[in-house]
Amino acid sequence: GKERQHEFLAASGMTKDGKLVEVAANIACTVEAEPAFSLGAEGIGLFRTEMLFMDRASAPDEAEQFECYRQVLDAAGDKPVIIRSMDIGGDKPIDYLNLPAEHNPFLGYRAVRIYPQFVTLFRTQLRAVLRAAQHGHTKLMIPMIQSIEEIRWVKSQLALVKAELESENIGFGELELGIMVEIPAVAFMMDQFCREVDFFSIGSNDMTQYLLAVDRDNDNVAKLYNSLAPSFLRLLREVVVGAHEYGKWVGLCGELGANKKVLPLLVGAGLDELSMAAPSIVPAKALLSQLDSKQCEALFQQACDCATIAEVEALLDEFERSQE
Numbered sequence: 001g002k003e004r005q006h007e008f009l010a011a012s013g014m015t016k017d018g019k020l021v022e023v024a025a026n027i028a029c030t031v032e033a034e035p036a037f038s039l040g041a042e043g044i045g046l047f048r049t050e051m052l053f054m055d056r057a058s059a060p061d062e063a064e065q066f067e068c069y070r071q072v073l074d075a076a077g078d079k080p081v082i083i084r085s086m087d088i089g090g091d092k093p094i095d096y097l098n099l100p101a102e103h104n105p106f107l108g109y110r111a112v113r114i115y116p117q118f119v120t121l122f123r124t125q126l127r128a129v130l131r132a133a134q135h136g137h138t139k140l141m142i143p144m145i146q147s148i149e150e151i152r153w154v155k156s157q158l159a160l161v162k163a164e165l166e167s168e169n170i171g172f173g174e175l176e177l178g179i180m181v182e183i184p185a186v187a188f189m190m191d192q193f194c195r196e197v198d199f200f201s202i203g204s205n206d207m208t209q210y211l212l213a214v215d216r217d218n219d220n221v222a223k224l225y226n227s228l229a230p231s232f233l234r235l236l237r238e239v240v241v242g243a244h245e246y247g248k249w250v251g252l253c254g255e256l257g258a259n260k261k262v263l264p265l266l267v268g269a270g271l272d273e274l275s276m277a278a279p280s281i282v283p284a285k286a287l288l289s290q291l292d293s294k295q296c297e298a299l300f301q302q303a304c305d306c307a308t309i310a311e312v313e314a315l316l317d318e319f320e321r322s323q324e
């Protein structure tokens with residue numbers, strides 16, 4: 001009931017047998033930060049900064065961005081905040097960038113792919129994030145990473161911007177660097193990526209569409225868009241095992257994280273964190289407290305061995321009933 005839900009607000013996400021799973025919030029703008037923490041967030045697992053760049057005549061300058069990031073970090077206190085660098089272009093058009101219209105925007109010119117052309121824009125964001133990092137536990141996450149070259153390029157830009165700030169005597173903080181795992185290619189290169197970054201977060205929305213070759217916004221193929229495909233679960237396993245082999249932290253910040261029915265699977269996969277819309281946080285913590293992590297692990301391995309989505313769904317139904 002409501003009272004019981006209340007006790008989960010300040011609690012850490014934890015299974016019945018004591019396995020910690022952080023439950024964090026996805027936010028799209030600064031004002032969403034405080035309510036997220038009031039609703040029990042253990043951190044911000046995804047701050048979609050592209051919203052700061054959309055529906056306006058020009059990009060926000062460094063001062064404006066700094067202010068936004070600082071406010072979120074202030075609201076967070078000691079809790080971690082994952083700031084995702086702008087995921088713009090493609091299906092998220094920005095008039096002032098004059099990007100060309102594309103036949104396949106989801107496979108096109110977006111996110112990290114446009115940073116080299118708009119390098120001043122990207123460096124401005126890096127400066128704002130680095131300066132804001134003095135105000136809290138800051139993690140920077142790069143979207144749509146596909147290759148090692150891309151993350152190395154990002155790191156070279158970070159080094160450059162830090163040197164610039166130093167030479168200008170402008171203070172900045174430490175930050176952890178991570179990538180979104182949303183292009184399946186990354187899953188097969190985890191050993192290499194672990195040498196380059198501190199953490200990972202799985203973008204199940206895009207990773208499902210890219211793995212299954214199904215447009216996430218196309219009603220005609222919506223039936224084929226399903227993250228319970230055994231192929232997706234195996235990919236998830238690859239990513240988590242690959243990250244943990246090198247002691248790296250791996251969360252999940254797609255819509256899948258808020259799906260209560262799927263939660264036992266995600267726990268069983270061994271994810272360190274689940275990030276979701278804030279109203280789902282307390283219900284997720286409540287459900288977590290009733291789960292046994294070993295049972296979840298067995299369930300996940302069984303699901304990976306299923307042949308079809310229907311089999312996975314039947315498995316989840318059966319698991320749900322066994323919990324009652």
Ligand code: PEP
Pocket residue numbers: 046048087182202203204205206207253254255
């Ligand atoms: C995702 O792809 O799962 C994700 C979290 O990013 P977005 O939904 O913003 O593309």
Ligand code: MG
Pocket residue numbers: 182203205206
């Ligand atoms: Mg995405």
